[in-house]
Amino acid sequence: xxxxxxxxxxxxxRIAAVPMGxxxxxxLYPIFFAVNNAxxxxxxxxxxxxxxxxxxxxxxxxxxxxxxxxxxxxxNSVIATLGAVILLMVVSSMAGFAxxxxxxxxxxxxxxxxxxxxxxxxxVVLVPFMRTMLALNLVNxxxxxxxxxxxxxxxxxxxxxxxxxxxxxxxxxEAARIDGAKLLQxxxxxxxPLGMPALVTLAILNTLSCWNDILISLLVMQKHRTLMxxxxxxxxxxxxxxxxxxxxxxxxxxxxxxxxxxFQRRIVSGxxxxxxxG
Amino acid sequence: MARVELKHVSKSFGSTKVIRDVSxxxxxxxxxxxxxxxxxxxxxxxxxxxxxxxxxEGEIFIGGDDVTxxxxxxxxxxxxxxxxxxxxxxxxADNMSFGLRMAHRPKAEIKDKVGRAAKILQLEEYLERxxxxxxxxxxxxxxxxxxxxxxxxxxxxxxxxxxxxAELRVQMRVELAKLHRVLGNTMIYVTHDQxxxxxxxxxxxxxxxxxxxxxxxxxxxYQDPDNAFVAGFIGSPRMNFLKATAQAGGRLAVGGREVxxxxxxxxxxxxxxxxxxxxxxxxxxEGIGLEASVEFVESMGSTSFVHATLASGETIIAERRSSxxxxxxxxxxxxxxASARLxxxxxxxxx
Numbered sequence: 001x002x003x004x005x006x007x008x009x010x011x012x013x014r015i016a017a018v019p020m021g022x023x024x025x026x027x028l029y030p031i032f033f034a035v036n037n038a039x040x041x042x043x044x045x046x047x048x049x050x051x052x053x054x055x056x057x058x059x060x061x062x063x064x065x066x067x068x069x070x071x072x073x074x075x076n077s078v079i080a081t082l083g084a085v086i087l088l089m090v091v092s093s094m095a096g097f098a099x100x101x102x103x104x105x106x107x108x109x110x111x112x113x114x115x116x117x118x119x120x121x122x123x124v125v126l127v128p129f130m131r132t133m134l135a136l137n138l139v140n141x142x143x144x145x146x147x148x149x150x151x152x153x154x155x156x157x158x159x160x161x162x163x164x165x166x167x168x169x170x171x172x173x174e175a176a177r178i179d180g181a182k183l184l185q186x187x188x189x190x191x192x193p194l195g196m197p198a199l200v201t202l203a204i205l206n207t208l209s210c211w212n213d214i215l216i217s218l219l220v221m222q223k224h225r226t227l228m229x230x231x232x233x234x235x236x237x238x239x240x241x242x243x244x245x246x247x248x249x250x251x252x253x254x255x256x257x258x259x260x261x262x263f264q265r266r267i268v269s270g271x272x273x274x275x276x277x278g
Numbered sequence: 279m280a281r282v283e284l285k286h287v288s289k290s291f292g293s294t295k296v297i298r299d300v301s302x303x304x305x306x307x308x309x310x311x312x313x314x315x316x317x318x319x320x321x322x323x324x325x326x327x328x329x330x331x332x333x334x335e336g337e338i339f340i341g342g343d344d345v346t347x348x349x350x351x352x353x354x355x356x357x358x359x360x361x362x363x364x365x366x367x368x369x370x371a372d373n374m375s376f377g378l379r380m381a382h383r384p385k386a387e388i389k390d391k392v393g394r395a396a397k398i399l400q401l402e403e404y405l406e407r408x409x410x411x412x413x414x415x416x417x418x419x420x421x422x423x424x425x426x427x428x429x430x431x432x433x434x435x436x437x438x439x440x441x442x443x444a445e446l447r448v449q450m451r452v453e454l455a456k457l458h459r460v461l462g463n464t465m466i467y468v469t470h471d472q473x474x475x476x477x478x479x480x481x482x483x484x485x486x487x488x489x490x491x492x493x494x495x496x497x498x499x500y501q502d503p504d505n506a507f508v509a510g511f512i513g514s515p516r517m518n519f520l521k522a523t524a525q526a527g528g529r530l531a532v533g534g535r536e537v538x539x540x541x542x543x544x545x546x547x548x549x550x551x552x553x554x555x556x557x558x559x560x561x562x563x564e565g566i567g568l569e570a571s572v573e574f575v576e577s578m579g580s581t582s583f584v585h586a587t588l589a590s591g592e593t594i595i596a597e598r599r600s601s602x603x604x605x606x607x608x609x610x611x612x613x614x615x616a617s618a619r620l621x622x623x624x625x626x627x628x629x
Contacts, residue, residue: 176365177330
């Protein structure tokens with residue numbers, strides 16, 4: 001009986017492996033397609049779209065980087081992402097500290113407002129958002145994009161830091177206060193270092209969101225494109241040059257893939273935290 | 279070193295009053311212990327002195343200064359928490375020096391003070407470790423070290439030993455008492471454990487439901503409690519309270535017999551009373567005898583506690599140092615009249 005059940009279970013696993021494998025393939029194949037074609041010459045691609053590159057070349061990368069201005073776009077993306085992620089970490093850590101540990105009027109109400117803004121998708125507020133950006137002269141500026149990313153990704157970050165800090169013992173803050181630390185010093189010396197595990201996870205998740213964003217940057221950075229906007233524009237401009245286009249895609253995806261490989265474990269656990277608590 | 283004085287101090291959380299009109303003074307260099315059952319407000323009172331809880335009414339003075347509205351850091355107090363509250367990301371040395379660094383003291387002074395505290399507490403070899411790499415007792419000592427280096431006017435301890443195992447607790451109790459002798463600072467210590475209170479305190483403050491029940495030396499609380507609550511709380515096992523009724527001619531009916539009243543106050547015949555007898559005072563060979571049948575015996579090695587039933591049906595605990603009766607035995611428990619304490623049925627002491 002036992003071995004029969006075991007056999008049946010193994011069979012079930014094998015059957016389940018088939019759709020799983022197909023799913024994995026459907027994710028992996030486009031990556032392979034992009035990387036493979038990025039190394040092809042134009043003729044090589046024309047002759048065989050799906051075959052391996054016969055005369056591998058780096059020319060597409062050079063072209064994409066310089067002629068298609070990806071270098072410029074890349075820099076814009078780095079500035080916006082880095083700026084927003086740092087700002088998000090600082091602000092969410094401070095807000096989380098305040099919401100979790102300090103007593104002030106309307107604290108619960110404020111937290112509820114932040115939580116409810118988690119439920120509003122970007123698309124719904126596009127018009128008022130755009131009007132605000134225009135009124136503040138923030139369109140086409142890096143600062144504008146950094147602030148926009150911070151605004152849109154802040155509710156989740158604040159929520160997560162509040163949840164994290166709520167789990168820390170109150171006595172730590174009280175001990176620091178007795179030791180003579182002012183509020184900002186408590187934050188800097190105690191809360192910020194202790195929040196690092198959560199903050200690193202947040203930094204990674206926010207980097208993914210900011211780097212991959214198209215919608216917000218399309219609106220805010222109309223003159224100077226970010227990488228993702230630039231790549232989608234490539235599609236129109238160079239529709240006959242698929243190898244060039246795929247080289248652009250590889251350049252855009254590379255930093256995120258590297259980040260993913262480096263912090264794989266944290267990303268999974270971070271998403272799990274969001275899944276359970278969010 | 280400083281005197282701590284509370285004047286008509288009250289504290290409410292919303293509509294619930296947790297501290298009710300407490301007034302007392304703790305003398306310079308005194309080791310005062312706040313003791314009471316959980317929820318009596320002892321920790322809240324300590325946190326009010328520390329400045330971690332606001333004072334709803336009344337004033338708090340430390341060293342003659344009104345600190346009622348001062349920040350915790352400006353009160354000249356150090357606090358040791360039950361959970362130790364060590365900064366987990368800092369080394370032992372950084373934990374201990376945190377307060378001095380916040381006060382921007384010169385590096386040489388910080389090093390000197392941390393070194394001296396580490397020496398007193400035998401932490402010298404652990405200075406570069408993180409709290410997670412230390413045992414419970416060592417962490418406790420770091421927490422005390424952090425309090426010492428700031429050279430406070432008053433030390434505050436909030437149940438600092440309750441996270442330690444029994445053996446270590448006894449050891450740390452002795453060390454804390456020694457520390458108090460070496461440093462000589464005013465110390466206020468909160469505990470729910472009456473043994474800690476009795477062994478460490480110069481003076482004990484017994485609290486119940488946010489009110490002071492009695493303040494006094496350990497000896498005076500044990501010998502001369504003001505009410506049945508204090509009498510029952512101080513001493514282990516707790517005092518036996520037997521129902522008594524005043525009779526004509528200054529006698530009392532208690533435990534199925536009549537005895538002389540232990541007090542000079544004239545008692546109205548028929549008045550309901552409680553006679554308090556400590557288990558350790560029931561181990562006499564002569565005096566007033568109470569007939570009892572043994573229910574069971576708790577042997578503690580050097581001594582044993584006999585749980586017995588009196589003729590009146592009340593249960594009583596008596597200590598037996600020499601003979602050990604067995605369950606079912608009929609014994610007579612003798613006590614000296616002078617060791618008995620009399621309380622009204624409202625719990626107030628009658629002298």
